[in-house]
Amino acid sequence: MATLHSAPRFSAIEGLKDTLATALSAHLVEAGEEHGELSFTVERDSIEDVLRTLRDDFDYQQLMEIAGVDYPARAERFEVVYMLLSLTKNNRIMVKLAASEDTPVPTVTTLWPNANWLEREVFDMYGVLFAGHPDLRRILTDYGFEGHPFRKDFPLTGYTELRYSEDLKRVVYEPVELAQDLRQFDFMSPWEGANYVLPGDEKAATPPVDEPKTTESPKQTGAGKKTDAKAAEKVSKGAPAEDDSGKADAPPPEPTEDRPSRKPRKGKTTDTKAATQPKAKKAPTKKKPAAKKPAAKRATPKKKDADE
Known part of the structure; x- marks a missing residue:
C-alpha cells in the first residue's frame, strides 16, 4: 500500500x-x-x-x-x-x-x-x-546616518558617533574619536619573549647572571668566633623564671565550687538520637467543648377541673 x-x-x-x-x-x-x-x-x-x-x-x-x-x-x-x-x-x-x-x-x-x-x-x-519604489528610505540605521555599512570600503568605526549631552539635554552627533589607538599585536611565542622593551622594563636593573656573588672571607657574612659567642648567650638570663628558689612547685588549688555530680544517663549515649537531640515537645491539644445537655422540660401545671 x-x-x-x-x-x-x-x-x-x-x-x-x-x-x-x-x-x-x-x-x-x-x-x-x-x-x-x-x-x-x-x-x-x-x-x-x-x-x-x-x-x-x-x-x-x-x-x-x-x-x-x-x-x-x-x-x-x-x-x-x-x-x-x-x-x-x-x-x-x-x-x-x-x-x-x-x-x-x-x-x-x-x-x-x-x-x-x-x-x-x-x-x-x-x-x-x-x-519605482513607493517609499525608498533607510530602515535599519538611524536618521542622518552617513554611508552604507555593508560596503567593503566602509570603516569599521564608522564616520559619526552619538552620545547624550548633559549640557544640551539631548543626543549629540559627533565625528568618531577613538579612545585609544589600535594596538599592534605580535604572534611570537611567549616563551621566547618579545624583541622589544616592554613599558616599565627599562626601570628594572637586573644583575648579571653570569657573575654569581660569592663571599671571600667570614667578614663579608658576619660570621666568626665573636659572633658565635654572642649567639650562645642566653637572652633570658636574669629573668625571674630563671631564678631557682629551691622549693618544689606548689600543687594546684582545690576547686572552689561544690556541685553535685550528675546522675548517669541510661542507655548508650554515643551516636543516639536521644543523646544528641532534645525531646520534641508535644503540641498542646485543644480540648473539645463539652456537649450541651438538653434542657429539662419544664413541668406544665395541670388544668383545673371545670367543677372547681
Missing part, C-alpha cells in the same frame, strides 16, 4: 536549468548550478519581467529574500540576489543582476508586497537605488 505524505516532493533539478534558461533566453546573461541550487544572472532592466514569468508560468510563488553583495573591483560593484521558493515543487532558485551606485534597479513591489522592506534594507546597507 502506498504511503501518502502531505509534504510536496522535491522537483528534479536535471533538465530544469535548460527549461528555465530557454524561457528566459531574451533576458538571460548566465545560468549555473552551485551547491545543488540553480542560479540565473539576468539583465538589470528586465528583472520585473523575469520574476513575473517565474511566478506565473513556473509556480515560484514566494519571494523569500533580497540580498546584496559588494565587489569593489568590478565596474558594477553591486550584485542584487532574489531568492524564490516554489511551494508546489518544493524547490528554490536564485536570480541575480549587477548594479552600480548610479544605475537604479526596477522595483518588484508590483509583484510581491514584501519586497518593500527587502529593497529598503538593500538600499540602506549597500546604497543600491530601486526605481
Whole structure:
C-alpha cells in the first residue's frame, strides 16, 4: 500500500536549468548550478519581467529574500540576489543582476508586497537605488546616518558617533574619536619573549647572571668566633623564671565550687538520637467543648377541673 505524505516532493533539478534558461533566453546573461541550487544572472532592466514569468508560468510563488553583495573591483560593484521558493515543487532558485551606485534597479513591489522592506534594507546597507519604489528610505540605521555599512570600503568605526549631552539635554552627533589607538599585536611565542622593551622594563636593573656573588672571607657574612659567642648567650638570663628558689612547685588549688555530680544517663549515649537531640515537645491539644445537655422540660401545671 502506498504511503501518502502531505509534504510536496522535491522537483528534479536535471533538465530544469535548460527549461528555465530557454524561457528566459531574451533576458538571460548566465545560468549555473552551485551547491545543488540553480542560479540565473539576468539583465538589470528586465528583472520585473523575469520574476513575473517565474511566478506565473513556473509556480515560484514566494519571494523569500533580497540580498546584496559588494565587489569593489568590478565596474558594477553591486550584485542584487532574489531568492524564490516554489511551494508546489518544493524547490528554490536564485536570480541575480549587477548594479552600480548610479544605475537604479526596477522595483518588484508590483509583484510581491514584501519586497518593500527587502529593497529598503538593500538600499540602506549597500546604497543600491530601486526605481519605482513607493517609499525608498533607510530602515535599519538611524536618521542622518552617513554611508552604507555593508560596503567593503566602509570603516569599521564608522564616520559619526552619538552620545547624550548633559549640557544640551539631548543626543549629540559627533565625528568618531577613538579612545585609544589600535594596538599592534605580535604572534611570537611567549616563551621566547618579545624583541622589544616592554613599558616599565627599562626601570628594572637586573644583575648579571653570569657573575654569581660569592663571599671571600667570614667578614663579608658576619660570621666568626665573636659572633658565635654572642649567639650562645642566653637572652633570658636574669629573668625571674630563671631564678631557682629551691622549693618544689606548689600543687594546684582545690576547686572552689561544690556541685553535685550528675546522675548517669541510661542507655548508650554515643551516636543516639536521644543523646544528641532534645525531646520534641508535644503540641498542646485543644480540648473539645463539652456537649450541651438538653434542657429539662419544664413541668406544665395541670388544668383545673371545670367543677372547681
